Amino acid sequence: MASDPYYWLARYYDRLFDLRRPFETAHERIIEPLLPRVKSACDLCCGTGTFAIQLAQLGIPVFAVDLSTEMCRLARIKVRKTNMPVTVIHADMRSFRLPQQVDLITCEFDALNHVPLKSDLRKVMRCAARALRPGGHFTFDVNNRLTFEKVWGRTWFLEQDPVAMVMHGGHRKGTDRAWTDVEWFIRKGNTWTRQREHIEEVCWNAQEIRDAFAAEGFDRVRSWDAAPFFNDDFTKRGYRTFWRARRKPVAKE
Ligand SMILES: C[S@@+](CC[C@H](N)C(=O)[O-])C[C@H]1O[C@@H](n2cnc3c(N)ncnc32)[C@H](O)[C@@H]1O
Known part of the structure; x- marks a missing residue:
């Protein structure tokens, strides 16, 4: 647990972060046109496996990769319940290898920002290129610096009995780094316990992302501003x- 920085997030992720709608809208534009040629896929940083299972329900065998042991454990439970062709792999996105190459790799909900170093982007892209068949696609969404500047200083409160969560963070001024501190309050009967988690994120500008794609052997690079997909006050143009x-x-x- 101490070595899993996402332990509590994993435990209550599905309960508190049921925010899939904007991603479903984005999928229609970004992923669905590819699907007729996708025979296998990988969901990188799969969390509790929700999207991996959705892809598998379309008849696509999926590898689901995550660094958090607890996320992997919960994803395996969900996969077993649905009986879908999803193989959960406990691995780091900066060094993962798949048993066989796939046609599509996804990495959703700004998971790619969750690396300690800006130079890690190239490592992730190198692994993704190795794991893809030639002609296969890599797709992800990232938070941009504007989000760190404008949104990260806010405090968020979410609760769904038996858990409440206060999330507050900040942007390290003048840098591409931000952090989030998560305070968990968990009720067991009449007793509450408090837990803490700390998450660091980095971001890249569009040119850095394009350069990394080019350096790791990708072409046909396309980008979409996330604002129209999210259509909320926290995702303005340029944020994601x-x-x-x-x-x-x-x-x-
Ligand atoms: C914001 S969650 C997104 C989960 C999922 N993609 C979704 O859309 O709900 C970020 C995920 O990235 C995982 N993660 C963070 N760092 C990672 C790394 N270096 N390698 C693989 N997974 C990582 C976390 O365990 C967590 O499941």
């Missing part, structure tokens, strides 16, 4: 971006 790129196909002689 969806990206998609293709691993270059092998050139014919």
Whole structure:
């Protein structure tokens, strides 16, 4: 538990973060056009496995990768209940390997921002390129610096008995780094316990992302501002971006 920075988040993720609607709208534009040619997929930073299971329900075998042991444990339970072809793999997005190459890799809900170093972007893209068949696609959404500047200083309170959560964070001024402190209050009978988690995030500008894609062998890079998908007060233009790129196909002689 101490070595799993997402332990409490995992335990109460589905209860508190049922926010899939904007992603479903984004999928219609970004992922659905690819699906006819997707024979297998990987959901990187899969959390509790919700999206991996959704993909599998379309008949696509899915590898679901996450660094948190608790997220993986809960994802495996959900997979067993649905009996879908999802293989959960406990691994770091900066070094993961799949048993076989896939046609699509997704990485959702700003999971890619959850790395300690800006240089980690290249590591993730290198692993994604290795895990994709030539011609396969990598898609993800990221928080941009504007979100760190404008939104990260807010305090959020969420509760769903038996848990309440206060989330507050900040942006390290003049940098591409931000943090979130999460205070958990968990009720067992009449007794409340308090737990803390700390999450660090980094971000990149559009040119850095394009350069990383190019350096790791991707082409057909496309981006979508997330504002129209979210349509809320916290996701204004420039705050979050969806990206998609293709691993270059092998050139014919
Ligand atoms: C905000 S959650 C998103 C979960 C899921 N993609 C979703 O859409 O609900 C971020 C996830 O990234 C995972 N994560 C963080 N750092 C990771 C890393 N280095 N490698 C793999 N997974 C990581 C966390 O365990 C967590 O499940």
